[in-house]
Amino acid sequence: MIDPKLIAQLRAQTGGGIMDCRKALEEAGNDYDKAIELMRKQGQKSAAKRVERETHEGVVHSYIHANKKTGVLVEVLCETDFVARNEGFQAFVHDIALHIAAMNPIYIASSEVPEDLVAKEKEIYREQMARETKPADILEKIIDGKLAKFYEDVCLLNQKFIKDDTMTIQDVITDQIAKTGENVQVKRFARFAL
Secondary structure, three states: OOOHHHHHHHHHHHOOOHHHHHHHHHHOOOOHHHHHHHHHHHHHHHHHHHOOOOOOEEEEEEEEOOOOOEEEEEEEEEOOHHHHOOHHHHHHHHHHHHHHHHHOOOEOOHHHOOHHHHHHHHHHHHHHOOOOOOOHHHHHHHHHHHHHHHHHHHEHHHOEEOOEEEEEHHHHHHHHHHHHOOOOEEEEEEEEEO
C-alpha cells in the first residue's frame, strides 16, 4: 500500500499529478528517491513532446544583486498566462535570473555561438595540442571535450545550475516543462555589471 503522505510529498516536489505520483511510487516499490527519478524520466519524455509548441505568454523578470553592482533582465516564455502568473513558474524564472547574475553566460544555446568563434577556439586548442604525441583521433576527442567545456562556460543551457550542480539549466527547464505541462523557453537576457 502506498502512503498518502509520500504521494503528497512527491507531488509537492515534482509538481506531478496524484495518479502519476502513485504510479511512480508503485513502480519504485515505495522507494522515494527512485520514484523521483522515474518522475523526472517521465517528465523528460513529455517535455520532448512539448518543445515544438508555440510560446506566446511569459514574464520579464529583473534581479538586482544585494551589492547593487549586478543586475539581470530575463524573458522566459510559456504557453499560457495561467502558467506565467503561477508562483512556481515565477520562482523558476527568478532562479534563472539569479543563475545568470552569478555565472555570466554570453549566449543562451551553443547554436547561437558564431561559427568563426567556434573555429577560433578549435584552432587555439589544436595549437595547444601541437606538441602532443597522441593519435589524431584522440586529439580530436580532446578538442571536442575542450569545446564542450567552452560551451559550458559561455552558454546558459549548458551551464551547471548554481543551486544544484548535478543539473544543467537545460535540465532545470525540462523539469519546469514537466511540472507545468507547457513548453518553456528562455527567450533572451541581459546582464549588467559595474
